[in-house]
Amino acid sequence: MRAYLPDYELQVPPNLGEALQQMTAEPGVWKPFAGGTDLMVLLEAGKLEHRHYLSILHLPELRGIEATEDQVTLGALTTYTEIQADVILRREFPLLCEAASLTGGVAIQNRGTLGGNIANASPAADSLPALLVYEAELELVSTRGSHLVSYREFHTGYKTTIMRQDELIKSIRLPRTTNGWHQHSRKVGTRKAQAISKVCFAGMANMEDDVIREIRLAFGSVAPVPVRASKTEATLKNRKIDVETIKYSRAALAAELMPIDDMRSTADYRLRVAANILEEFLRRFIIVR
Numbered sequence: 001m002r003a004y005l006p007d008y009e010l011q012v013p014p015n016l017g018e019a020l021q022q023m024t025a026e027p028g029v030w031k032p033f034a035g036g037t038d039l040m041v042l043l044e045a046g047k048l049e050h051r052h053y054l055s056i057l058h059l060p061e062l063r064g065i066e067a068t069e070d071q072v073t074l075g076a077l078t079t080y081t082e083i084q085a086d087v088i089l090r091r092e093f094p095l096l097c098e099a100a101s102l103t104g105g106v107a108i109q110n111r112g113t114l115g116g117n118i119a120n121a122s123p124a125a126d127s128l129p130a131l132l133v134y135e136a137e138l139e140l141v142s143t144r145g146s147h148l149v150s151y152r153e154f155h156t157g158y159k160t161t162i163m164r165q166d167e168l169i170k171s172i173r174l175p176r177t178t179n180g181w182h183q184h185s186r187k188v189g190t191r192k193a194q195a196i197s198k199v200c201f202a203g204m205a206n207m208e209d210d211v212i213r214e215i216r217l218a219f220g221s222v223a224p225v226p227v228r229a230s231k232t233e234a235t236l237k238n239r240k241i242d243v244e245t246i247k248y249s250r251a252a253l254a255a256e257l258m259p260i261d262d263m264r265s266t267a268d269y270r271l272r273v274a275a276n277i278l279e280e281f282l283r284r285f286i287i288v289r
């Protein structure tokens, strides 16, 4: 059943300060509305429970991509189209650009924001594994000021996060420390785009010939939250990549991930696909002599 529109209220605060004040004055009453690409689906389906929204899409403090020597900062309102168009992101953070290019179609990429993808906290969201391997930080802002949190600590359970009711995501920061790392991503769904992922992956490895000096592996859709496979990463560190290591890594991953069965896929299928993707990534480094 479709929603009854007069039940809903959308206000447009003139600036960030007033938006935050309104969220502080009535905690939990006002929720942010950015591109609306997640919220409008719920509205259309008559499943949008929350009634009062603040439009934030016009706020300049939450916009723009800026680079310093040490990091790239993306305003929370950065769209998928803007991500794909940015030269530094394309060169240094290709996993985020690939995820952006496979998120929805052009209309969604023009409208949907990275901050919305993070706050919506779907375990199947495509950008989130990239943020995990890039060791992103989030800047959260409220009338109490702003503070940085490691993105890795943001999700606390299925669709729950550490963000308080009076806070907004202001920006996403990516440290520029991954020069020379090999990077690989994968989205497995019913189709390549316009489909919710059954498994999505972002991986990076710092290699010395065929020995792994450091590796970061992140998966979406295999747990209630997007996850780093940190135990598998630890067991792969300083190992030479050969057929034995690949076999061993598949077993380590199977012991670490805990996918669920749902309407899109089974746990068994997800586990097998995740192991296949890891193998695909590692096989790129086997040196044929």
Ligand SMILES: Cc1cc2nc3c(=O)[nH]c(=O)nc-3n(C[C@H](O)[C@H](O)[C@H](O)COP(=O)(O)OP(=O)(O)OC[C@H]3O[C@@H](n4cnc5c(N)ncnc54)[C@H](O)[C@@H]3O)c2cc1C
Pocket (backbone or CB within 6 Å): 031, 032, 033, 034, 035, 036, 037, 038, 039, 040, 041, 062, 076, 077, 102, 103, 104, 105, 108, 111, 112, 113, 114, 115, 116, 117, 118, 119, 120, 124, 125, 126, 127, 167, 168, 169, 170, 193, 194, 195, 196
């Ligand atoms: C047809 C279609 C296809 C899609 N395909 C994909 C896909 O392939 N992959 C994928 O990952 N997603 C996909 N999505 C989901 C959606 O487009 C993304 O999650 C998008 O990034 C959401 O951003 P938004 O700005 O539209 O969020 P909104 O809908 O405006 O908000 C989503 C949630 O985030 C909160 N929020 C938004 N901004 C902030 C902020 N700055 N601070 C705090 N909270 C905030 C809102 O209150 C709300 O709870 C698709 C959606 C549609 C409709």
